[in-house]
Amino acid sequence: MQEEEIIAGLRARDREATEYLYEKYSRALFAVISRIISDQTIAEEVFHDSFVKITRKIDQYDETKGRLYTWMANICRNAAIDKLRSKEISQTSKTNTIDDFVFGIESQSGTMEQVEGIGVRELVNQLNADQKFIIEYIYFKGYTHSEISEEFDIPLGTVKSRIRAALQVLKKNSERI
Amino acid sequence: MNVQKYIESGKLELFLLGELTEREREEVIAMAKTHPEIQQELEVLEEAMFAFDNLTGKAPSPQVKDAIFTSLEGDFHREENSPQTEKRGGEAKVVKLSPWRPFAIAASLVALMAIATAVYYAGKFYEVDEKFSALLLDQQVMADNLNQVKMQFEEADSKLDRLVAGDFRRVEMSGEALPMQKDAKVDVFWDQSAQEVFVAVNNLNSLGDEYDYQLWAIGKDGPIGIGLVNAEEKLTWQQMQAVAEAGAFAITIEPKGGSESPTLDKLVVLGEIA
Numbered sequence: 001m002q003e004e005e006i007i008a009g010l011r012a013r014d015r016e017a018t019e020y021l022y023e024k025y026s027r028a029l030f031a032v033i034s035r036i037i038s039d040q041t042i043a044e045e046v047f048h049d050s051f052v053k054i055t056r057k058i059d060q061y062d063e064t065k066g067r068l069y070t071w072m073a074n075i076c077r078n079a080a081i082d083k084l085r086s087k088e089i090s091q092t093s094k095t096n097t098i099d100d101f102v103f104g105i106e107s108q109s110g111t112m113e114q115v116e117g118i119g120v121r122e123l124v125n126q127l128n129a130d131q132k133f134i135i136e137y138i139y140f141k142g143y144t145h146s147e148i149s150e151e152f153d154i155p156l157g158t159v160k161s162r163i164r165a166a167l168q169v170l171k172k173n174s175e176r177i
Numbered sequence: 178m179n180v181q182k183y184i185e186s187g188k189l190e191l192f193l194l195g196e197l198t199e200r201e202r203e204e205v206i207a208m209a210k211t212h213p214e215i216q217q218e219l220e221v222l223e224e225a226m227f228a229f230d231n232l233t234g235k236a237p238s239p240q241v242k243d244a245i246f247t248s249l250e251g252d253f254h255r256e257e258n259s260p261q262t263e264k265r266g267g268e269a270k271v272v273k274l275s276p277w278r279p280f281a282i283a284a285s286l287v288a289l290m291a292i293a294t295a296v297y298y299a300g301k302f303y304e305v306d307e308k309f310s311a312l313l314l315d316q317q318v319m320a321d322n323l324n325q326v327k328m329q330f331e332e333a334d335s336k337l338d339r340l341v342a343g344d345f346r347r348v349e350m351s352g353e354a355l356p357m358q359k360d361a362k363v364d365v366f367w368d369q370s371a372q373e374v375f376v377a378v379n380n381l382n383s384l385g386d387e388y389d390y391q392l393w394a395i396g397k398d399g400p401i402g403i404g405l406v407n408a409e410e411k412l413t414w415q416q417m418q419a420v421a422e423a424g425a426f427a428i429t430i431e432p433k434g435g436s437e438s439p440t441l442d443k444l445v446v447l448g449e450i451a
Contacts, residue, residue, distance in 0.1 A: 013252050013253055014253075015253045018246075018249065018253075019246075022242060022245070022246075026236060026237055026242070027230075027231050027234040027235070027236050027237075028227055028230035028231040028234055029230070029234075030234050030235070030236065030237040031230045031231070031233050031234025031235075032230055032234075034234070034235075035233070044237055044238065044240075044241045047237050047241060048241055048244055048245050048248070051245050052245060052248050052249060055249060055252070056252065064206065065202065065206055066192070066193075066206070066219075067219075067220065067223050069223055069226075069227050070192075070193050070195075070223050070226075073195075073226070073227075073230065074194075074195035077194075077195065078195065123229070123232070138194065144196050145191060145194075145196055146196075157187075159187075160186065160187030160188070160190070160191065161185075161187055163187055163190045163191070163194075164185065164186075164187040164189075164190050167190050167222055167225060167226070170225045170226070170228075170229045171221055171222060171224075171225035173225075
């Protein structure tokens, strides 16, 4: 199914399109959330709410303003950050680090990914210290670029160029993933 | 605008991360429309982000999927049944009226908003009005207080004038030697030439409603009652009646209003003029 077909299907409240959307994107979208929220139950709760929101607000999605995945990932990311900052979770949340996460992934998901492409660890190892730091704070701790700049006293321009550099590494490897 | 520079600015990444302001988003969208390189970079980056997310993620548990599709069940059904019947039945009749409907809806919305605004401001008005009345009342009370204080001050000032101008002798009366109130202490200030007498209560027990303290000037002709002393007004000057001649002052407890002659067994304080 092409992206346009999925969107049209969702707008028509078509069950098949929704199922397809789930199969194709649930893993990635759930990753966006569970990177930020380590508690599995809460992460799944946020994912449930986000996915329902995505299908119900599909009419608000505007193709001219960005692609579907970006829109959905931002909904999930924002929901996760909101949850993370709400009182109910802040006491129990542990500090996520990229290494914890990689370790968790490897131990949970077995070897499938490594067979198909490069493994997460290999990918992470391609990042230098600065890039790893950026990925950790943006992706795993839910920081915005201006928060990183403020908290760690790094000029905004430097934060931006490090984000770019880190994503370039991901981009270079994405064909191999 | 240098396209390559724009791509390298990091803005596209922030766009995908949802971290740009509305104005900056518009700018990126406009740039992507006019420069295919930018559009392509956006797509490749999004693809990379998706691939990274997909790689690092594990699937949510099957229960979550079930819960989601249970939540959405109602949405799917509504689509299949209701809209079609609505379309078929409604069309012919609605066409004629349709030009009015948007206006009617818009008008009622405007009216509703106006009403809501009016109610809101009426509420605000009453709130402010109440506060204003309370302030007015406060102000009145304060003005009254000020007047009272002013009168008290003038009275004190005139007493002070007399005190400074006069030739006052201080006669200390005490209850130490008497059985009634050992710790009673009252001072008499007497200007013999002006024949003026003031008392200042230092310590006197309170009396019931049926009794008064009465001040006596004891001269050659015996005690003369020269006024009632208010025990509650401590350490301020109370003016008494004029006295030209006295050898001692005393206070007794008398029935309310005072007596012609002192009840000596209720002598509270006594002070002789040195």
